[in-house]
Amino acid sequence: MAYYTCLLLDADNTLLDFDAAEQAAITDTLNHYGLPHDAEAVETYHRVNRQLWDSLARGEINRNKLFAVRFSRVLQALGQPDAGNGREMNDYYENELSNHADLIPGALNALEELGEVATLAIVSNGAQAVQQPRLSASGLERFMDGIYISEKVGAAKPSAKIFDYSLRDLGLTNRSRVLVVGDDLLADIKGGINAGLDTCWVNFANEENDTGIQPKYTIHSYEELYKIVMEPEELENVGMRNLRHRNEG
Incomplete structure (x- = not known):
């Protein structure tokens, strides 16, 4: 036994292989919304996202908060206007991510x-x-x-x-x-x-x-x-x- x-x-x-799936999904999302989607922009997303998931693991935020603010914070870090698109972008990204089963x-x-x-x-x-x-x-x-x-x-x-x-x-x-x-x-x-x-x-x-x-x-x-x-x-x-x-x- x-x-x-x-x-x-x-x-x-x-x-x-989440890294491969995430790379494809975030690049597609940024490009779809007419935002910079080069390596620096993708790395900005990674940094913001990691901070939020670590905050979730420490019990500092809940999942709804994470999904609500994630792309608003990414836009802020990229120096781009939010225009209320943060949650919509998150939904688009999640849909893209669901299509990658690497x-x-x-x-x-x-x-x-x-x-x-x-x-x-x-x-x-x-x-x-x-x-x-x-x-x-x-x-x-x-x-x-x-x-x-x-x-x-x-x-x-x-x-x-x-x-x-x-x-x-x-x-x-x-x-x-x-x-x-x-x-x-x-x-x-x-x-x-x-x-x-x-x-x-x-x-x-x-x-x-x-x-x-x-x-x-x-x-x-x-x-x-x-x-x-x-x-x-x-x-x-x-x-x-x-x-x-x-x-x-």
Whole structure:
């Protein structure tokens, strides 16, 4: 039996390539509204957006406030007049984002392997109208025993409530066999710690951790996650199912 029999997985930049999706969506949005959409403008958006999501994780603002002010602050930072378009721009951007289901290379194969030994579920802070289409189009849904999006659950990471809700819905009570896996230290890892769960930081970009938040594990590839989740005899079977299917074909 695997060391961890349930994985609560973040979606963006853990399984879905959110950076690629965001880059396309924000460039399209700025261009649509006749605004600068060069690298500097996109970076301005990233900075403002990151500040707001960090404020949400600290409980300083709520989601409605974030979506209401995000593009107004971006326009201000770009030195552009708002003209009351901030919320409209946010809605346009969210729609564009929902159309991009870019996967991190190897994600589907990793889920195929991990799903052989563990219950898999997604726990995401993304907006329902954005995440659901992306998860459906990406092919991730078929591997999941549950999908828990903060907007629908009524609680967001790093609150323990969203993890508690997920485990109740999955019918799981042994928290020592549950692993929270995600790329965001402030939301995913802090949230898992708040819920009393083991945590694994997905650090594909080899970033420095200067937050003071300490995950139990850090990985730089899906293969490293196999070694954390699976026992030795299970590791021996990694890749064998695909090989068997090829031989049967």
